[in-house]
Amino acid sequence: MNNGLLDRTVAFVAALRAGGVPVSLAESLDAVRAFGAIDVLDREDLRAAFAATMVKRPPHRVTFDTLFDLWWPPLLGDGTASRYGADAGDPDAGDPDDADPDATEPRQGHAVPADRDALRAELARLLLDGDEDGLRRLARAAVQGLGRADAQPGRQSWFSYRVLRQLSPDTLTASLLAQMLDGQDRDGLAEKVARQTIRERIKQFEAMVAAEVRRRLAEERGVERIAKTAVKPLTDQVDFLRASRDDLVELRRQVYPLARRLATRLTARRRLGRAGRLDFRRTVRASLGTGGVPLVTHHRPHKPHKPELVVLCDVSGSVASFAHFTLLLAFALREQFAKVRAFAFIDTVDEVTPMFRPGEDFPDVMARMTREARLVWFDGHSDYGNSFETFAERYPDAITPRTSLLILGDARNNYRATAATTLKHLAASARHSYWLNPEPRAHWGSGDSATAAYGDIVEMVECRNAAQLQQFVERLLPG
Amino acid sequence: MQQPVFCDVADVRARLGAAGYLADDAIATTVFLADRLGKPLLVEGPAGVGKTELAKAVATATGSELIRLQCYEGLDEARALYEWNYKKQLLRIQVANGSSPDTANDGRPGGWSEVEQDIFSEEFLLSRPLLTAIRRTEPTVLLVDETDKADVEVEGLLLEVLSDFQVTIPELGTIVAARRPLVVLTSNATRELSEALKRRCLYLHLDYPTAEREKAIVLSRVPEVAEALAEALVRTVRALRALELKKSPSIAETIDWAHTLVALGLDTLDEAAVRDTLGVVLKHASDHARAVAQLELN
Numbered sequence: 001m002n003n004g005l006l007d008r009t010v011a012f013v014a015a016l017r018a019g020g021v022p023v024s025l026a027e028s029l030d031a032v033r034a035f036g037a038i039d040v041l042d043r044e045d046l047r048a049a050f051a052a053t054m055v056k057r058p059p060h061r062v063t064f065d066t067l068f069d070l071w072w073p074p075l076l077g078d079g080t081a082s083r084y085g086a087d088a089g090d091p092d093a094g095d096p097d098d099a100d101p102d103a104t105e106p107r108q109g110h111a112v113p114a115d116r117d118a119l120r121a122e123l124a125r126l127l128l129d130g131d132e133d134g135l136r137r138l139a140r141a142a143v144q145g146l147g148r149a150d151a152q153p154g155r156q157s158w159f160s161y162r163v164l165r166q167l168s169p170d171t172l173t174a175s176l177l178a179q180m181l182d183g184q185d186r187d188g189l190a191e192k193v194a195r196q197t198i199r200e201r202i203k204q205f206e207a208m209v210a211a212e213v214r215r216r217l218a219e220e221r222g223v224e225r226i227a228k229t230a231v232k233p234l235t236d237q238v239d240f241l242r243a244s245r246d247d248l249v250e251l252r253r254q255v256y257p258l259a260r261r262l263a264t265r266l267t268a269r270r271r272l273g274r275a276g277r278l279d280f281r282r283t284v285r286a287s288l289g290t291g292g293v294p295l296v297t298h299h300r301p302h303k304p305h306k307p308e309l310v311v312l313c314d315v316s317g318s319v320a321s322f323a324h325f326t327l328l329l330a331f332a333l334r335e336q337f338a339k340v341r342a343f344a345f346i347d348t349v350d351e352v353t354p355m356f357r358p359g360e361d362f363p364d365v366m367a368r369m370t371r372e373a374r375l376v377w378f379d380g381h382s383d384y385g386n387s388f389e390t391f392a393e394r395y396p397d398a399i400t401p402r403t404s405l406l407i408l409g410d411a412r413n414n415y416r417a418t419a420a421t422t423l424k425h426l427a428a429s430a431r432h433s434y435w436l437n438p439e440p441r442a443h444w445g446s447g448d449s450a451t452a453a454y455g456d457i458v459e460m461v462e463c464r465n466a467a468q469l470q471q472f473v474e475r476l477l478p479g
Numbered sequence: 480m481q482q483p484v485f486c487d488v489a490d491v492r493a494r495l496g497a498a499g500y501l502a503d504d505a506i507a508t509t510v511f512l513a514d515r516l517g518k519p520l521l522v523e524g525p526a527g528v529g530k531t532e533l534a535k536a537v538a539t540a541t542g543s544e545l546i547r548l549q550c551y552e553g554l555d556e557a558r559a560l561y562e563w564n565y566k567k568q569l570l571r572i573q574v575a576n577g578s579s580p581d582t583a584n585d586g587r588p589g590g591w592s593e594v595e596q597d598i599f600s601e602e603f604l605l606s607r608p609l610l611t612a613i614r615r616t617e618p619t620v621l622l623v624d625e626t627d628k629a630d631v632e633v634e635g636l637l638l639e640v641l642s643d644f645q646v647t648i649p650e651l652g653t654i655v656a657a658r659r660p661l662v663v664l665t666s667n668a669t670r671e672l673s674e675a676l677k678r679r680c681l682y683l684h685l686d687y688p689t690a691e692r693e694k695a696i697v698l699s700r701v702p703e704v705a706e707a708l709a710e711a712l713v714r715t716v717r718a719l720r721a722l723e724l725k726k727s728p729s730i731a732e733t734i735d736w737a738h739t740l741v742a743l744g745l746d747t748l749d750e751a752a753v754r755d756t757l758g759v760v761l762k763h764a765s766d767h768a769r770a771v772a773q774l775e776l777n
Binding site: 026039042047189192193200290 | 487488504505507508509511512515516518521523565566569627668669670671677678680681682683684686690691711714715717718721723725748749750753773774775776
């Protein structure tokens with residue numbers, strides 16, 4: 001490997017580390033050895049080789065791909081105009097010169113309509129065929145033609161939203177659907193499936209445009225600067241209170257794998273604890289194999305202590321996504337507890353345990369909860385005080401000395417009465433009690449936050465993302 | 480360093496293809512590197528995407544024998560590496576004792592040490608998969624299946640064996656691999672494997688394949704299925720994966736589905752066909768209900 005490539009690789013490794021991918025020295029050495037072993041001219045092979053040697057956890061793969069595209073771009077600058085035509089390889093692919101903005105237009109920010117229409121027609125055709133290479137070439141041409149804006153004289157900026165607004169791939173959906181279904185039934189299964197296929201391809205194209213824009217920006221402003229903003233946080237680091245819709249879907253997908261991993265780790269920890277009473281029968285049976293000498297003793301497994309869990313959660317708008325995720329996790333882990341009961345509140349409280357029966361459809365639960373449970377008594381703003389009082393009055397038997405009480409919420413009480421005495425009683429009758437607060441610790445106590453009053457009674461834990469929640473659950477469950 | 484088996488990435492792809500495994504870029508490159516760099520290959524991914532299948536295909540492609548260590552909770556050294564066959568040893572000692580009153584007393588010293596020499600020899604050694612793989616002189620692929628199911632201590636054992644390819648048996652001495660096996664470890668990621676193990680391995684994450692590749696896989700595994708049906712099948716499965724399901728259907732389930740449709744003699748995939756056979760791909764009642772509602776199968 002020559003020095004230039006070695007420097008590039010080292011810089012790439014540094015960027016990976018900065019982006020949160022832990023790459024050890026041994027792994028980077030492996031990457032360099034792999035570099036020598038494969039044909040470096042094939043970019044996808046190089047990507048696979050680097051991924052195999054340096055990325056050992058699936059969540060890091062997105063970061064890796066983003067950074068790889070920046071550090072090892074598929075081409076430099078505009079590429080060549082002829083290559084777009086030559087690579088298309090398909091003479092029917094529209095007139096490549098038409099689709100190539102450089103041929104028809106001097107370097108200017110805005111595309112002429114004819115050009116735009118040609119690109120759109122080409123896009124529709126490629127989306128219908130699902131031609132990935134074609135889409136990538138088109139993304140390149142489209143960014144070049146439509147995405148450029150002159151920021152200052154001699155400097156350019158690139159925008160993906162300009163490209164996507166002008167091409168607006170979503171508006172192609174209807175005609176694509178019609179072509180794909182080809183006279184079949186316009187609703188029902190075939191349509192759903194076709195729609196999903198189109199949606200997937202459009203999303204792919206959008207990602208290609210975004211990657212292309214990043215590449216052009218990186219050339220203009222330097223790779224390091226773009227790398228910093230391009231890397232998204234890992235799913236388990238996403239702030240509950242700022243999670244987007246996509247983030248939430250991704251989080252829900254993580255519930256089961258997360259619960260499974262937690263359960264496995266807990267079982268392993270329990271097994272490591274001291275062994276239980278001697279299992280006489282098994283020991284004697286095993287000794288028969290060794291002439292009656294009990295070489296190995298067998299023990300009964302310990303019966304694990306399983307706490308009862310009572311979750312009391314604020315499901316008002318601001319913290320609903322946090323409560324939702326935590327409830328799902330609690331119920332996914334139900335086998336680790338003797339019993340799980342859940343109560344939701346906004347300004348009054350209702351039991352929601354039955355909605356989490358095994359086999360219930362998770363994504364709907366939250367919507368049903370707000371629809372069916374009686375959570376609003378007065379004005380629909382969070383009222384912790386009244387909720388605690390109602391809870392103590394209506395469900396006096398919910399909390400026993402075997403219960404772990406878990407309260408979820410930001411403690412933003414809209415300046416109402418806190419009912420601290422009631423909470424003190426509840427906490428005193430439970431075995432443990434914890435409060436999970438999705439707000440950053442620095443904001444506690446500001447404005448209408450009643451953390452000061454509640455924090456004295458119940459231990460308050462900051463729980464802003466899935467990683468922190470996981471840590472907490474491990475602490476909650478005894479080994 | 481021993482002679483690598485594959486000459487380049489294209490060679491890997493061609494030979495895996497001949498063994499009936501359609502490899503994409505990432506798979507072919509990673510297998511090539513595992514062979515070239517002599518490192519174990521850790522394959523992780525959801526159930527049913529062809530992790531074990533890959534190891535079998537590599538064995539076929541390289542003309543090696545596949546030795547499989549299936550991991551489970553409670554797997555220990557005695558089951559993974561080697562064990563002394565102490566029932567047989569016991570018999571040997573009893574035989575020695577039975578004859579010793581006559582022989583041992585008439586001036587033959589060292590009766591015991593002879594027996595000891597004898598009972599800790601090859602004859603009484605039960606070789607388990609790890610030791611077997613190391614001692615073989617023919618090409619070998621060692622498959623450590625479902626590594627995540629084993630306890631953490633087994634990982635330590637694997638580390639030792641896989642980094643030096645040697646095993647020390649106190650009574651016999653150190654056994655060094657005559658020929659390094661190609662090692663494939665698989666994991667379902669039910670727990671995170673230790674950093675140390677991951678660092679020593681090349682990592683390959685197998686996920687659900689692209690539509691094109693999945694179709695090719697279905698066509699190669701179920702040749703009876705028509706191309707148009709395979710296409711519709713793959714698209715439908717992808718639509719199912721886009722729903723929020725507890726267990727998304729994997730390639731194994733797509734192939735099962737294709738088999739089912741062929742067996743039922745169906746040649747199009749319409750609502751009725753999907754509704755009747757959905758149980759082949761979705762194994763949870765709630766997933767089933769969700770798919771029926773979202774895809775409007777009623």
